[in-house]
Amino acid sequence: MSNKIPVKNIEPGAEKLETYSSPTAQDGVTKTVELYASRKKIYVKKITGFFHGIRRYTLWALMLAYFAICWISINGQQLVHFDLPERKFHVFGITFWPQDFFLLAVTLIISAFALFFVTTLFGRLWCGYTCPQTAWTFIFMWIEEKVEGSRNQRMKLDKSDNDISKITKKGIKHLLWLSVAFGTGLTFVGYFYPIRELVPDLFTYSANGWAVFWIAFFTLATYMNAGWLREQVCLYMCPYARFQSVMYDDDTLAVAYDASRGDPRGSRKRNSDYKEQGLGDCVDCGMCVQVCPTGIDIRDGLQYECIGCALCIDACDSIMEKMEYPKGLISYTTEHRLQGKESHILRPKAIAYGVLLIIMTGAFFNHIFGRVPLELDVIRDRGSLFQLNGLGHIENSYTLKIVNMTDETQRVAIKVDGIPEVRLATRSEITVKSGEVYSLPTIVEAKPSLLPSSSNEISFTVNSLDNPDLIAHSESRFLGARE
Helix, strand or coil, X not given: CCCCCCCCCCCCCCCCEEEEECCCCCCCCEEEEECCCCCCCCCCCCXXXXXXXXXXXXXXXXXXXXXXXXXXXXXCEECEEEECCCCEEEECCEEECXXXXXXXHHHHHHHHHHHHHHHHHHCCHHHHHXXXXXXXXXXXXXXXXXXXXXXXXXXXXXXXXXXXXXXHHHHHHHHHHHHHHHHHHHHHHHCCCCHHHHHHHHHCCCCCHHHHHHHHHHHHHHXXXXXXXXXXXXXXXXXXXXXXXXXXXXXCCEEEECHHHHCCCCCCCCCCCCCCCCCCCCCCCCHHHHCCCCCXXXXXXXXXXXXXXXXXXXXXXXXXXXXXXCCCCEEEECHHHHCCCXXXXXXXXXXXXXXXXHXXXXXXXXXXXXXXXXXXXXXXXXXXXXXXXXXXXXXXXXXXXEEECCCCCEEEEEEEECCCCCEECCCCEEEECCCCEEEEEEEEEECHHHCCCCEXXXXXXXXXXXXXXXXXXXXXXXXXCCC
16 A cells, blocks of 8 residues: 555646656656547548448438428328427328327337337447438538548648638538528428428518527527537437447447457558468558547447447448458447357347337227227216206216317217116207317206116217217216116
8 A cells, every 4th residue: 555646636727637647657657638628520531331322321211201201291281290289280191189199108118119129139220320310410421521522631621721712612511501401490390380381481581480490490400410519419418329238238239340350450461461470350541430420449349439330341341352351350240249159139138128019019000090089088977966857857967078189070969878768868969170179068867767776887979970980989877766
C-alpha cells in the first residue's frame, strides 16, 4: 500500500484537460485525458457491396412508401389519415375511434416483442436496414457525396479557405438537405391534415397555423438529425443502443471481426508470403473504419455504437478480394462461432419471444377482422329494483349506449328477448350519426306470471337497418316478483 493515488484539485472554469502520472508507468510518462470530448466529424467513404445493395433497396422502398401512402385514396378517403379533430383514424380502409385506443397499446407491445425477437436472432437488424434515422442519414450522406465529392475531397474542402467554390457547394448541399427535410415534414403532417388539402392551403397561405408550425418543426428536426447530429442520435439519444446488450447472447448474429484469423495485423505486398512474416489476414488498411457511419473500429470487438449496417463487411470483402484472400474476415457471425463452438439459432429465449409474438399478432388481427363497428352497452337503473305499471306489468329501467363507429349515419332497430313476451315500452328504432355515442333511456316490461324467477337474464340486440351485417348484443338482468 505504498503507492498513493494522485489527486489534483480542478477549480471551476479550469482547463478541461487533466494530465497525470500513472502509478504503474515509468518515471516521466504521463497521460492526458480529455474530460469533455467534442464531436469529431466523421467522413464516410463510399463503398458498394452485397449488404450495401440490400440496404439501398430496403431504404428506398421505405422512403417511397412513406412519401406515397398519404397520396393514395380509396373511395375518396386517404389510405392512412389520423383525423384528430374528428377523433377518427383511417388505416387501410378501417376506421378506428377513441374506443379502439387499446389497439394502439397492443400494437406497441407487438412491436416491442418483434424488436426483441429480431434482435435476439439477428442483432441490430432494425438499426442497420429500416430505422428512419439510418434511412434519412444515408439520404443526406448520398446528397453530400454527390455535391462535395469523395471522402478525401470532402476532407480537403472543409480544410480549405472559404472561397466561392466552397461556399457554393456548401450552399447547394444545405439547400438540398432542407428540401428533403421540408418534404419529410410536409408528408408527416399530411398524415394528420389531408395532404391533398394541405399542399394547396400551404402555398396559398391559408393553412392552419398549427399545421405550419409542425411542418417547420419536423423540417428542422429532420435537417438537424440527419444532416448535423447523425451518429450522435444513435450514440446518445437512442435508448435502443443502451439496452440492446440485454437481448444479445453468444448465439446472436452480429457484425464481428475474426481476430484469430486476422491478427497480427500489418501491411504487406499482395503476393508476399505474409504467414512467414507472422501476420494474419488483416492488412490494417483501415477501410472498415473509413466506411463506418458511427466512426468505430469493428476490430475492437462488439460495441454499442455499432448499428449493424455491415458496411465494414463490404469494405473488408473488397480488400480480401483484391488480395486474393478468403472473404469473411469481418462478417455476420456469433460469439460461439468465433470461439470455434457450435451455434444454435433456435434457443429458449428466441422461441419464447416467437411464440408470444405469434399469439399476440394472431389475437390482434382476429380482433381487427372480426371487429363490428357497432357497439352496445346496457346500464341498468340501480336506483330502483322494479315497478308495476297501470297494466299490472313489471317494468325495469335501463340506459342503452349505442356507439356507431362507421363513417355513415345508421338507422338501428332495438329488440329484447330472454323472457316470454318481454318487450320494449319505449322506442325501438333510432338514428345514430357517424361516431356518435347515443344514450337512450329504455323501459322493458314483462308479465309477472311469465317470469321464470325473480332475477332473469335478458339480451338486448341492436342491428342496423342500413347494413344487416352490423349487429351488436349485450346482456343484463330483469328483476321482478312472480305472481
